Amino acid sequence: MFLHKTFTFSILLFALQIIAQPLTAQNTYSWSAEAQFGRVFAHIPTIQNVASSRPVTLQLRYSQNLGDSAFCSLFHIRLQRGYLLNITDFNMQRLGYMVAAGYYLQPTLAIGKKLKLCFTPAFGLSFNSNPYDEVTNRTNFTYATHVNLYASVGFHTKFNLTENMQLNCMFQLNHFSNGAMIKPNSGVNWISSGVGLEYQLPHKKPAPSWLPTKRNRKSTYHLDITPYFTKSKRDTVTARWFMNTGFAAQIIRRGLLHGYTIGYELAYDEMYVVEAKRKGKTVVTPWLPAVFIGHEFLLGKVIFTQQFGMYAKNIHTAYIADWYHRWGLSYYPIPKVGFGFSFKIHDFRAEFVDARVTYRIF
CATH class of the missing domain: 2.40.160.20 (Porin)
Structure with missing residues (x-):
């Protein structure tokens, strides 16, 4: 892909x-x-x-x-x-x-x-x-x-x-x-x-320095937790609305310019159960656990992220794939708290757009 x-x-x-x-x-x-x-x-x-x-x-x-x-x-x-x-x-x-x-x-x-x-x-x-x-x-x-x-x-x-x-x-x-x-x-x-x-x-004003002191140039490790919320989905057959939300936790190794992440995500999607049953699948829970790896570009208070995740159980149906790809953009007004959005892609289709809040534990 x-x-x-x-x-x-x-x-x-x-x-x-x-x-x-x-x-x-x-x-x-x-x-x-x-x-x-x-x-x-x-x-x-x-x-x-x-x-x-x-x-x-x-x-x-x-x-x-x-x-x-x-x-x-x-x-x-x-x-x-x-x-x-x-x-x-x-x-x-x-x-x-x-x-x-x-x-x-x-x-x-x-x-x-x-x-x-x-x-x-x-x-x-x-x-x-x-x-x-x-x-x-x-x-x-x-x-x-x-x-x-x-x-x-x-x-x-x-x-x-x-x-x-x-x-x-x-x-x-x-x-x-x-x-x-x-x-x-x-x-x-x-x-x-x-x-x-x-x-x-060309501009006469010198560019601001991005270099930290030598003692702050080493890589650092962080633990972030992120609840996120998406727009409810409307079933075109029954006209009902279904909730979709989730929670993620990730460990991050950050340098000065970029970072690498590994984490766990738990999504809740009622619509997944409805669509799966229509395809003849036996689904008893709307919870979708997944593990992911990712990469971050660090630009001051702005962080651009991309992740590749795999659901922790076989959920392959016509509605959703086993793998997903996520793009996101976050802004950190203070070091420990960030606000942003992302969208999740299955098989080239952007199916979930969310708003998220991230809290850095350490």
């Missing part, structure tokens, strides 16, 4: 620090524009009618470099954060067009003097023009709301043309859906590639 490969790539990206060239940093701002051309990946049989879609995207980005020269020299990595705006035409009336806005992080490694390698995860919201409608668009089973969640993972190479101008080449995995809050909601996944230009605007 493409999403599983992104986890492996994020680990390899930091391993490349061993061969990366030193970077210098200024508190600079960048503008970039890219033209992207893609292909929709029809991941389930019910949406094969969109497999011929060929999306064309104009992507605009505004970003800021983070980290001073000492930081870049020590870790051979530069961090960027910024905002993106995507305008996408799916070249298919059934799907319409999309306008998406989001926030992204971009760790950058220098491979040689002119070439840079970047990994770019992004989160945001999208407006989509032609959702499912019983009268006007009854063959669109990919999304049913105008406003959806948008996520992407990009792999960029940057080549210096001049001191301030760079040529960008990219490959990107894209997804949007409403997290199964309103069905039909199979979601749209597409692969895109493209080229663009990036222009850096």
